[in-house]
Amino acid sequence: MSHAIKRPDFAVIAGWMKPGESVLDLGCGAGELLLLLAERGLRGWGIERDPGHVLAAIENGVNVIQSDLEEGLAGFENDAFDHVVLSRTLQTMRHTQQILAEMLRVGREAVVSFPNFAYWKNRLAILNGRMPVSEDLPYQWYDTPNVRFFTMLDFESLCKEMGIVIRERQVLDEKGLLVTEEHNFLGSLAVYRIGRPR
Amino acid sequence: MEDKRSIGPVEARRVVFDEPFVFAAGKALPQWELVYETYGTLNAARTNAILVCHALSGHHHVAGWYADNPKNLGWWDNMIGPGKPIDTERFFVVGVNNLGGCHGSTGPASLDPATGEPWGADFPVVTVPDWVRAQARLADHLGIEQWAAVVGGSLGGMQALQWTIDLPERVRHALVIAAAPKLTAENIAFNDVARQAIITDPDFHGGHFYRYDTRPQRGLRLARMLGHITYLSDDQMAEKFGRKRRSGAGSYSFDVEFEVESYLHYQGDKFAGIFDANTYLLMTRALDYFDPAAPYGDDLAAALARAQAGFLVISFSTDWRFSPARSREIVNALVKNQQPVSYAEIASQHGHDSFLMADSYYHAVVAAYMANVET
Numbered sequence: 001m002s003h004a005i006k007r008p009d010f011a012v013i014a015g016w017m018k019p020g021e022s023v024l025d026l027g028c029g030a031g032e033l034l035l036l037l038a039e040r041g042l043r044g045w046g047i048e049r050d051p052g053h054v055l056a057a058i059e060n061g062v063n064v065i066q067s068d069l070e071e072g073l074a075g076f077e078n079d080a081f082d083h084v085v086l087s088r089t090l091q092t093m094r095h096t097q098q099i100l101a102e103m104l105r106v107g108r109e110a111v112v113s114f115p116n117f118a119y120w121k122n123r124l125a126i127l128n129g130r131m132p133v134s135e136d137l138p139y140q141w142y143d144t145p146n147v148r149f150f151t152m153l154d155f156e157s158l159c160k161e162m163g164i165v166i167r168e169r170q171v172l173d174e175k176g177l178l179v180t181e182e183h184n185f186l187g188s189l190a191v192y193r194i195g196r197p198r
Numbered sequence: 199m200e201d202k203r204s205i206g207p208v209e210a211r212r213v214v215f216d217e218p219f220v221f222a223a224g225k226a227l228p229q230w231e232l233v234y235e236t237y238g239t240l241n242a243a244r245t246n247a248i249l250v251c252h253a254l255s256g257h258h259h260v261a262g263w264y265a266d267n268p269k270n271l272g273w274w275d276n277m278i279g280p281g282k283p284i285d286t287e288r289f290f291v292v293g294v295n296n297l298g299g300c301h302g303s304t305g306p307a308s309l310d311p312a313t314g315e316p317w318g319a320d321f322p323v324v325t326v327p328d329w330v331r332a333q334a335r336l337a338d339h340l341g342i343e344q345w346a347a348v349v350g351g352s353l354g355g356m357q358a359l360q361w362t363i364d365l366p367e368r369v370r371h372a373l374v375i376a377a378a379p380k381l382t383a384e385n386i387a388f389n390d391v392a393r394q395a396i397i398t399d400p401d402f403h404g405g406h407f408y409r410y411d412t413r414p415q416r417g418l419r420l421a422r423m424l425g426h427i428t429y430l431s432d433d434q435m436a437e438k439f440g441r442k443r444r445s446g447a448g449s450y451s452f453d454v455e456f457e458v459e460s461y462l463h464y465q466g467d468k469f470a471g472i473f474d475a476n477t478y479l480l481m482t483r484a485l486d487y488f489d490p491a492a493p494y495g496d497d498l499a500a501a502l503a504r505a506q507a508g509f510l511v512i513s514f515s516t517d518w519r520f521s522p523a524r525s526r527e528i529v530n531a532l533v534k535n536q537q538p539v540s541y542a543e544i545a546s547q548h549g550h551d552s553f554l555m556a557d558s559y560y561h562a563v564v565a566a567y568m569a570n571v572e573t
Contacts, residue, residue, distance in 0.1 A: 045539075055562055059570075067543075
């Protein structure tokens with residue numbers, strides 16, 4: 001379970017899923033989450049753009065489809081999956097609203113995790129006149145893959161605007177421990193379970 | 199130059215089936231033969247066998263070389279051998295020349311027992327499902343109940359796909375490379391021009407040129423030149439030939455002046471010298487007719503729902519004859535059915551021919567997938 005320690009959000013995500021369900025993992029990397037979910041009896045497919053990651057995922061024996069998320073999920077049917085996951089990837093995508101809508105088209109529900117820009121250490125860095133670098137934002141400003149910088153409050157207001165229902169939320173600090181209060185201040189990584197408008 | 203990791207010297211074998219083979223088109227062969235090669239060792243449980251299906255101009259000589267002709271290297275020797283992506287130290291690999299071929303299996307140049315003459319144009323039109331049934335009889339002959347994998351590129355990939363639909367319990371994995379679920383109109387059109395080049399050659403004699411001890415070389419040459427253009431990419435041609443002239447060019451004539459012309463002529467001549475025109479017609483027709491979804495209400499997912507195999511689908515970025523989008527159709531149908539599939543789109547300069555090239559990433563992907571194929 002070494003990857004669960006490295007990626008504390010995986011444990012949260014896996015906790016929201018049941019054996020026998022199907023999952024599509026967007027930006028699946030080497031397939032660590034899919035492996036974890038396979039251990040728990042889920043059937044999974046991953047989408048990944050990076051050739052090195054695709055190769056690693058095939059080595060890991062997970063189902064991986066090489067494709068660019070920015071081009072959407074057009075090849076997939078409505079309601080094709082029980083869950084669609086986008087972990088630590090939304091902030092790297094330009095077409096934010098499109099991908100959220102697409103996730104909720106092909107999945108009955110979706111899970112999104114992202115670094116919270118409003119985490120207190122990030123706020124402190126900005127106050128001190130520098131762009132934040134942390135466990136969950138581990139890049140320098142000039143080499144970051146992140147193109148969207150947003151906070152939990154920002155995300156929640158976008159969901160409201162799009163009519164997306166937030167079903168559950170778990171917030172983690174830099175150590176991967178659950179945050180129970182002042183989420184937008186103390187939370188370094190946010191994990192949301194979202195669904196279509198009722 | 200000996201490749202240390204080649205399987206080394208190999209021999210072709212022949213199996214005679216003393217039974218009729220009835221084609222989808224209705225015609226039958228009273229008896230028929232397949233020429234094949236095998237590499238590696240079939241394990242005691244007979245669970246490590248891999249079938250390699252060949253494309254339009256391919257054959258059974260997939261890997262290694264012949265003791266009496268070391269230069270004659272198998273067409274996929276870079277992929278198949280000891281320690282190679284399809285590892286002959288783990289797998290027992292079978293290459294076969296398809297029915298209708300011109301490399302030793304029963305085909306248009308074989309004698310029709312009814313007339314004592316070569317079949318020629320009277321050889322039955324053969325389809326991909328026909329090939330699958332013939333290959334299954336070869337599997338029976340070799341004592342292989344189930345293939346660990348069926349592998350092929352282009353028309354070979356189409357056979358792999360057809361295997362998973364027609365004989366699902368006999369295929370554990372399918373590697374479908376640079377293929378498509380069916381041809382587009384444009385693709386059929388290319389094939390038709392190639393066929394017309396052959397059929398309108400005065401030396402074709404309605405397909406019975408053997409009687410006249412001649413061959414429609416000009417037609418075959420044109421067919422191959424056209425084919426080659428479609429198998430390469432524009433970028434690759436620009437890089438390889440550009441507008442380079444041959445020495446002494448500039449004569450304002452229609453002689454060969456550009457390097458690309460010289461290359462195409464060479465390829466056309468080489469092919470026309472060895473390939474059978476009737477086989478070329480049959481193979482391109484099999485491509486045209488290939489449509490595994492047709493019996494399932496034109497629903498590819500419904501057709502593939504029968505499959506029990508795990509799939510690896512591979513396409514190449516510069517392949518415009520069988521573009522990545524066509525491979526994605528296969529992938530999307532499999533995902534719709536929630537079937538196991540991985541898909542890689544390889545960035546490659548070599549167009550459709552990329553599937554034959556030793557690209558390190560492409561080979562790593564195949565090796566990674568094969569490493570997880572249980573024997």
